[in-house]
Amino acid sequence: MKKYILFLLPLVAFVGLLVFLYQGLFSDPRAHKSSLLEHTMPAFSLPDLMQTERQYSAEVFNGKVTLLNVWGVWCITCAIELPYLTQLQQEGKHIVGLYYDQDIDPDFGIKTVSRVQQEVTQKLSQLGNPYAFNIFDVKRDLSLDLGVTGAPETFLIDQHGRIRLHHIGDLNPRVWKNKFEVLYQELVAEQ
Amino acid sequence: MKAMSRLVCLLLGLQLAFTSVATEEKYPFENAQQRSLFMELSKELRCPKCQNQNLADSDAMIAADLKRKVHELVLAGNDKDQVISYMKQRYGDFVYYQPPVNSMTIWLWLLPALFIVLALAALVMSRKKVSVSLDAQQQQKINELLERDK
CATH class of the missing domain: 1.20.1070 (Rhopdopsin 7-helix transmembrane proteins)
Structure with a gap:
C-alpha cells in the first residue's frame, strides 16, 4: 500500500502540473474580469459626435438593452467589425457608439472636430452604420471610467443602465454566440 | 583635444538641462513630494493594454491617459492608496503590480x-x-x- 502511494504521488503531482501548464497555453493573458460588472454606468456628460451641441448623460441608457461599442476610424479591427455590427443592428439590436480619437491629445489638440466628423461619415458610408448615435468621448474620460484599454471593446448594458458584460476585442459571430447571445436574450425578455 | 572634451561636456550638460526642463513642463507639480509620488505610482501601476510594462515605460495611448489621470489625482491631493484604489476600481487588481492577498492568491x-x-x-x-x-x-x-x- 505504502509503496503504491510513493509511486503514485509524483505521478499525480506531475499530471496536475501538466494540466495546469496546458491550460496556460490557451488562456488569454489579456482576459481579466471587468471590475465594473453589475455597476450602473458611470456618470458623464458628453456631446454627440455629429451634433456637438447635443449632450448625453448616463440616463440615456435607461429603458433599453444597449450594446455600447467603443471605436474609432483609426482602429483597424473596428473597421472589420463594422459590417457585422451593422448586421446586428438590422436584426433589431440597439447599438450606441462611444467614439474617441487618438489624435485629439488633450494636451495639444491637433485635430478639429469637423475633420473627425468628416472621417467618421466617410467610414460609415463605406462599411455600414450600425449606430443609433455616437457619444463623443472628447478627452477619453468616460473610456477611462469604464476601464477601456483600447478599441474595439463592447459593453452590454441592461434596461436599468447596468453594465452586464464587457468584451475586449472585436465582436464577431463566434463571440456573439458564445458570450453575448444567451445573456442578451435574457435581458430582452426581462424588458 | 582638451577643448574638444570640454565641448562634449558642455553639450551633455546642456542636453541634461533641457530634458529636465521638458519633463517639468509636461507634468508640473507644486512640490517635490508630489513629484516623487507621481514617479512612484507610474512605476508601480501597470499599463492595462500591454502585458508587462508599467505606466512610465509604456508608450500606449492608454498609458499616457492614465499617467495624466495620476498627475491630476496627485495634484488634487490624493495619497498613494487613493490613486491606486481609483485605478483598481476601473481596471481591476491587474493594474497594480502588488497583487492583493485573497482566496485565490x-x-x-x-x-x-x-x-x-x-x-x-x-x-x-x-x-x-x-x-x-x-x-x-x-x-x-x-x-x-x-x-x-x-
Missing part, C-alpha cells in the same frame, strides 16, 4: 510553505524507519562483522 504563499513542511515531515519519517528496521539476528551479524574488523 493566498496559495502563492501557502503552497511553498506547505511543500517545505511536507518535505521535512517525509524526511523525518524516513529517517526513523531506517533506525528501527534491524531485528536481533541482523544486529548479531553486525556485531560479528565489527568484531572481525578489530
Whole structure:
C-alpha cells in the first residue's frame, strides 16, 4: 500500500502540473474580469459626435438593452467589425457608439472636430452604420471610467443602465454566440 | 583635444538641462513630494493594454491617459492608496503590480510553505524507519562483522 502511494504521488503531482501548464497555453493573458460588472454606468456628460451641441448623460441608457461599442476610424479591427455590427443592428439590436480619437491629445489638440466628423461619415458610408448615435468621448474620460484599454471593446448594458458584460476585442459571430447571445436574450425578455 | 572634451561636456550638460526642463513642463507639480509620488505610482501601476510594462515605460495611448489621470489625482491631493484604489476600481487588481492577498492568491504563499513542511515531515519519517528496521539476528551479524574488523 505504502509503496503504491510513493509511486503514485509524483505521478499525480506531475499530471496536475501538466494540466495546469496546458491550460496556460490557451488562456488569454489579456482576459481579466471587468471590475465594473453589475455597476450602473458611470456618470458623464458628453456631446454627440455629429451634433456637438447635443449632450448625453448616463440616463440615456435607461429603458433599453444597449450594446455600447467603443471605436474609432483609426482602429483597424473596428473597421472589420463594422459590417457585422451593422448586421446586428438590422436584426433589431440597439447599438450606441462611444467614439474617441487618438489624435485629439488633450494636451495639444491637433485635430478639429469637423475633420473627425468628416472621417467618421466617410467610414460609415463605406462599411455600414450600425449606430443609433455616437457619444463623443472628447478627452477619453468616460473610456477611462469604464476601464477601456483600447478599441474595439463592447459593453452590454441592461434596461436599468447596468453594465452586464464587457468584451475586449472585436465582436464577431463566434463571440456573439458564445458570450453575448444567451445573456442578451435574457435581458430582452426581462424588458 | 582638451577643448574638444570640454565641448562634449558642455553639450551633455546642456542636453541634461533641457530634458529636465521638458519633463517639468509636461507634468508640473507644486512640490517635490508630489513629484516623487507621481514617479512612484507610474512605476508601480501597470499599463492595462500591454502585458508587462508599467505606466512610465509604456508608450500606449492608454498609458499616457492614465499617467495624466495620476498627475491630476496627485495634484488634487490624493495619497498613494487613493490613486491606486481609483485605478483598481476601473481596471481591476491587474493594474497594480502588488497583487492583493485573497482566496485565490493566498496559495502563492501557502503552497511553498506547505511543500517545505511536507518535505521535512517525509524526511523525518524516513529517517526513523531506517533506525528501527534491524531485528536481533541482523544486529548479531553486525556485531560479528565489527568484531572481525578489530
